[in-house]
Amino acid sequence: MTEATSATDLVIDETSEDVAVAPPRPVERSRAADGPAARKEARTAEIIVVTSGKGGVGKTTTSASLACGLARRGKRVAVIDFDIGLRNLDLVMGCERRVVYDFVNVINGDCTLKQALIKDKRIDTLFVLAASQTRDKDALSAEGVRRVLDDLSADGFDYIICDSPAGIEKGAHLAMYYADRAVVVVNPEVSSVRDSDRILGLLASKTERAEKGGKGIIEHLLLTRYSPRRVATGEMMSVGDVKEILGLDVVGVIPESPDVLTASNAGTPVILNAESDVARAYDDAVTRLLGESVPLRFIEEPKKGLFARMFGG
Ligand SMILES: Nc1ncnc2c1ncn2[C@@H]1O[C@H](COP(=O)(O)OP(=O)(O)O)[C@@H](O)[C@H]1O
Ligand SMILES: [Mg+2]
Numbered sequence: 001m002t003e004a005t006s007a008t009d010l011v012i013d014e015t016s017e018d019v020a021v022a023p024p025r026p027v028e029r030s031r032a033a034d035g036p037a038a039r040k041e042a043r044t045a046e047i048i049v050v051t052s053g054k055g056g057v058g059k060t061t062t063s064a065s066l067a068c069g070l071a072r073r074g075k076r077v078a079v080i081d082f083d084i085g086l087r088n089l090d091l092v093m094g095c096e097r098r099v100v101y102d103f104v105n106v107i108n109g110d111c112t113l114k115q116a117l118i119k120d121k122r123i124d125t126l127f128v129l130a131a132s133q134t135r136d137k138d139a140l141s142a143e144g145v146r147r148v149l150d151d152l153s154a155d156g157f158d159y160i161i162c163d164s165p166a167g168i169e170k171g172a173h174l175a176m177y178y179a180d181r182a183v184v185v186v187n188p189e190v191s192s193v194r195d196s197d198r199i200l201g202l203l204a205s206k207t208e209r210a211e212k213g214g215k216g217i218i219e220h221l222l223l224t225r226y227s228p229r230r231v232a233t234g235e236m237m238s239v240g241d242v243k244e245i246l247g248l249d250v251v252g253v254i255p256e257s258p259d260v261l262t263a264s265n266a267g268t269p270v271i272l273n274a275e276s277d278v279a280r281a282y283d284d285a286v287t288r289l290l291g292e293s294v295p296l297r298f299i300e301e302p303k304k305g306l307f308a309r310m311f312g313g
Contacts, residue, residue: 045153047160048289049179050222051203053195055166057187058224061260062282063163064092065271066183069286071126072271075158078117080148081131082175083165084139090130093120094267104132107144113151122272127157137170145174167195168202178208181218181289183251187225188236193245200246220251222285227256228301239299252285254278255298 050063060083067079080103081089090096101116106129113129120126129148132139152160164175176182182203186196200219204210209217223242230236239253257278263270271282277298287294 043150043153045149045157045160046181047149047162047179048181048183049162049164049176050183050185051164051172051176051199052166052185052192053168053197053199054187054192057166057185057192058254058260059166059185060089060092060163061264061270062183062185062222062224062254063089063161064269065279065282066286066289067126067159067161068120068123068269068271069283070159070161070289071120071123073286073290074125076125076156077159077161078127078129078152078157079161079163080129081163082140082171083131083163084137084171085131085133085135086165087131087133089163090118090128091267092264093128093269095120095128095130096267099130102130102132103148104134104139106148107140113148113155140171140174142174142177146178149178168198172199173202173206176203176207176217179203179217180209181220183220183222183289184246184248185222185224186242186246188223188227188231188238188242190237193237193242196246200248219248220289221246221248222252222254223250224252224254225256226253226299228299232301239296250296251288252281253296253299254281254285 048066050059050066052059060081063079067077071077079089079093081087082103083089084104087102090099095118098118101111103116105111106113106116117127117129120128149160162175162179165171184196184199184203186192203217203219207217209215221243223239226239227236231238239250243250255277257276259273259276259278260270263273263276270276271279271286273279281298284294284297
């Protein structure tokens with residue numbers, strides 16, 4: 001552990017858009033990965049999986065914003081795309097042109113972790129590990145994932161955010177396997193809530209913490225694409241309904257907003273848009289993740305002004 005460099009020292013600082021492709025070098029492994037005892041000591045980073053039952057609910061959007069929000073508060077954060085074959089975290093983070101090596105390359109020893117981590121250009125303590133474009137769904141192994149997480153931890157990261165693929169396939173299983181916490185992303189509709197229930201079952205049984213017994217994973221609910229207007233008309237389920245069905249603590253309620261698409265098209269995590277309620281809602285979620293309680297916002301329909309009430313609108 002004494003040899004561990006800091007996360008910032010670890011990474012090649014790329015200031016130009018054009019990244020030279022470095023020749024593969026033998027993998028340097030930190031001492032922390034050498035034995036179970038050392039490993040246990042080394043795992044100081046908190047591993048948070050962002051997961052869901054259904055696809056397309058907002059996991060990648062959430063992973064990017066939570067990672068940014070934590071890093072903006074001075075935490076060292078690595079965010080990893082586990083969606084093999086379908087990488088898009090790099091797009092949402094705006095670093096797709098700087099991807100040279102990916103998660104699978106690190107696991108296979110084609111490059112070092114240091115070569116694959118992409119340092120964010122906006123926040124010094126934020127790093128992205130992109131997913132591979134390979135079609136081979138078996139490219140991730142439990143042992144490989146563990147080694148990368150242990151090495152990140154030994155290198156001084158405070159948080160590792162694992163952006164999970166949807167459902168119950170291998171990538172989703174590996175994304176949650178070593179987690180300390182889970183953020184279960186749900187949309188306020190029946191199918192999304194029902195599929196989350198399956199994921200909660202897996203979190204409670206198919207993770208390292210569950211298998212070892214003792215302290216289980218801390219689970220949080222993050223409700224996104226929430227539209228107070230559609231809740232009022234009965235088209236969507238309310239925060240209270242979802243919370244009651246899933247029995248989880250609510251870490252955030254994120255409003256439905258076109259700001260999300262604008263942000264992902266620009267490669268800027270939406271939490272960085274100071275004008276957006278989505279950013280405020282994600283920032284509140286970060287505050288709650290850090291253990292502080294703040295009231296939920298944006299869950300009521302805004303009151304209409306007199307003019308709108310008289311003339312419609
Ligand atoms: N709060 C939101 N408001 C509007 N659209 C959203 C919101 N969150 C996510 N989306 C959109 O939903 C789609 C899926 O989001 P994404 O984060 O890629 O989900 P996943 O990673 O779960 O597949 C994207 O088109 C994204 O722009
Ligand atoms: Mg995704």
